[in-house]
Amino acid sequence: MSFPDLQSFIRLLEERGELLRVTVPVSRELEITEIADRLVKKGGPALLFENVKGSPFPLAIGLLGTRERVALSLGVSDLDELARRVRDLIDLSGAKGVGGMLSQLPKLRDAMHLPPRRVKRAASQEVVWRGDEVDLGKLPILKCWPLDGGPFVTLPLVITKDPETGERNMGMYRMQVIDRATTGMHWQRHKTGTRHLEKAKKLGKRLEVAVALGGDPALIYAATAPLPPIPGLDEFALAGFLRGQRYPVVRGVTVDLDVPANAEFILEGYVDPGEEWFMEGPFGDHTGFYTLPDLYPRFHVTAITMRRDPVYPATIVGRPPMEDAYLIEASERLFLPAAQLVLPELSDYHMPPAGVAHNLVVTSIKKRFPGEAYKTANGLFGLGQMMFAKVMVVLDDGVKVNDFETVWREVAKKAVPGRDTLTTRGPIDALDHSSRGWSYGGKLIIDATSKLPEETGSGLGSREGQNDGHTEAAEWLPAPAVPFADVVEGVLDTFQAGDGYWIIKIEKTRAFQSREVGEMLARHPAAAGIRHLLLVDELTDVQNRQDVWWTILNNIDPERDVWVLNERLVWDGTRKLAEEGFVRPWPPKITMSPDIQAKVDARWHLYGLPMRWC
Missing domain, CATH: 3.40.1670.10 (UbiD C-terminal domain-like)
Incomplete structure (x- = not known):
């Protein structure tokens, strides 16, 4: 199944009970985030906010917020079917190694080489704002988290063209609103958009940019996909492959770029590579931490085109699980x-x-x-x-x-x-x-x-030379509980689940404190049966394995923060200090303001949403 546009997908979700409408007025600043965050973390339905304060346009969020909804949006019964569809294109049994891979690439390229289909008239250009009419403030752009630097466009499909080769690219890069006609453009150093901007600078040109909001949900997914560098394979082609037909595009009204004919909104404009960059952020990011302010290019909007009755699509990112x-x-x-x-x-x-x-x-x-x-x-x-x-x-x-x-x-x-x-x-x-x-x-x-x-032979031990002949453990038994909070500096709580892991919550107040704690506990008799010591910060729930590993994985550089001691692996997932040689600022974890949480609690019955999602 493919969808001609985003609104057809919204209608299907509503028919299936996978989307609920909120008709009362809600704020685009934090309130929508708190509501949507609760639903996505509980596997709840998508939401259509029909009355966003300060905007004439409704806002849809969480459309792809479950595994099943993503599969439905891509026209498959389950996500494993995507692998089966690609596997059907290539004979893996005869494609071993690099040589086999190269022999199969033409098949993959031909199957996915579905160039977009140009049309003359498009729903995404039924209404056109130019010049003084352009006003990003009229769109229900969200301020998602309390420390965010402002409102951010969170589901943009950013389209550019290589100034030398004409190669298209579409990516999803957050955009902070600066004023009514300007945003930041979060092009990191590895992104294709950055490469296009660098080429434009060498040629002394502005880089034209178009930003689509909405379209076939397959195109929204394609903008996030890590495409391999295969000639002829771009995001429009991938969306065409997923939907089984060439994707409809139309020429922009102020830019020489192909834009989705079925989008809800299109922002057209340019980035000037010679212009001073904007200090963008902070932003509550997909890591669950704030990305701190940094310099990024400015995107100038020359026109906004849209449907007659558009829906603004949005997403939120933050502490997992998220959409x-x-x-x-x-x-x-x-x-x-x-x-x-x-x-x-x-x-x-x-x-x-x-x-x-x-x-x-x-x-x-x-x-x-x-x-x-x-x-x-x-x-x-x-x-x-x-x-x-x-x-x-x-x-x-x-x-x-x-x-x-x-x-x-x-x-x-x-x-x-x-x-x-x-x-x-x-x-x-x-x-x-x-x-x-x-x-x-x-x-x-x-x-x-x-x-x-x-x-497992001789000479393959740990850095301490203590693992020679070490046998694999068949099972793990919990060690006795010890009140470490009373005897070890900074330890607030500990937990041993009985499977080889010891989780230690630390309130870190000085340099190298967590390393000292790790070394002390790695040698403690209570560490019997332990292979991994996981040191986490004071905001971590030691009995929530997901929260523990989310904190650890965000907060380590493995070469610096993971070490072997007494046949155990110590993971230091606490924040790093300047006195420890870490020169960059350490960002805070994302949390919602208590007053917003209380506001949403108090208004939940007004939203018309079931209490089980509260």
């Missing part, structure tokens, strides 16, 4: 067969919500020889945006990579710290606040596969 987790899962399924062309031993992979995409990648392999886990992990590090992965866990074939508890039990059972862990370096997501340098830092590979004799 973006299901878009990430769709990309996992879609690109699994392509990864298997390069790495035929790869059985499956998953990026859990607690890892907010790149912080944690869990894989399983059909292991044939010693060291294959490291071979696979390093191979994945070399595949497109997988280069940003921070922690890579490799499991045996047959282990469910999306069963979070099982994954970490396998790690505790089969990965001896030091012997079966390897630290390296490479590119890191520019939004990572804990890395040793901006967009550059440490990486950790954990080999949790069953070991072959060559992988």
Whole structure:
């Protein structure tokens, strides 16, 4: 099933009971975020806010907020069908290694080479604002979180064209509203938009930009997909492949760019590479932490075009799980067969919500020889945006990579710290606040596969030389409870679940305090049966495994903050201080203001939403 536009998808969701309308007035500043955040975290329906204060336009949010809704939007029965569709295009049995991969790329390219179809008239241009009519304040653009620098467009499909080759690109980059006709453009150093802007600067030109809001939900997904560099394959082509027909586009009214003919709104304009950049942010980001202010280009809006009765689409990002987790899962399924062309031993992979995409990648392999886990992990590090992965866990074939508890039990059972862990370096997501340098830092590979004799022999111990002959643990028993809050400085709470992990909550008040605590407890008798000590901050729930790992994975540079001690792996997931050599500011975790939470509690009955979602 494909959808001619976003509103047809909204109607179908409503018919299926997957979308509810809120008719009372609501504020675009924080209130909508608090309502939507509660529903997405409980797997609730999408929302259509019909009366957003200060705007004549309704706002839809959470449209892709469950695995099932993403599958429906892409016309498949479940997300695994995406992998089956791609696998049907290529014969994996005859495509081993790089040579086999190259032989299959023409098939993949031909199947996905569906150039957009140009039309003369478009619903997205039924109404046109130019000049003084342009006013971004009339759109119900959200201020999502209390410390955000202002309102942000959160679901934009940003379209540019290579000034030299004419190659199209579409990406999803947040846009902070500066004034009625200007926004920031969050193009990070690795993004294609940045490359296009750099070329425009060399040519002494402005870079034309169009931003679509809405369209076929397949196109919204395509804008987030990490496409491989295959000639002829762009986001319009991917959307065409997913919907089974060429995507309709129309020429912009003030820019020489193709824009979606079925979008709700189009913002047209330019970025001047010679102009002074704007201090953008803070922004409550998909990591669950605020991205701190930084300089980014300005986008000048020359026209806004729209449908006669448009709906403004939005999303929110923040502490997981969020809507973006299901878009990430769709990309996992879609690109699994392509990864298997390069790495035929790869059985499956998953990026859990607690890892907010790149912080944690869990894989399983059909292991044939010693060291294959490291071979696979390093191979994945070399595949497109997988280069940003921070922690890579490799499991045996047959282990469910999306069963979070099982994954970490396998790690505790089969990965001896030091012997079966390897630290390296490479590119890191520019939004990572804990890395040793901006967009550059440490990486950790954990080999949790069953070991072959060559992988357990003499000389393969930990950095302390204490793991020779270490046997795998069959089961783990909880250690006795000890009131560490009374005897160890800064320890607020601890928890041992009985599976090899000890979680310690610390109120950090001075440099190197967490390292001292880790070293003390790693040698403590209560650490019997423990393989991993997880040190977290005072805002973490030690009994919530998802919250613990979300904090740890965000707050470590593995080369600096993960070390082997007394046959245990210590993970320092506390904030890092300037006195410890960390020169960048440490951002706060995202939390909603208590007054907004209380306001939403008090008004919930007015929204007309069931109490189970409150």
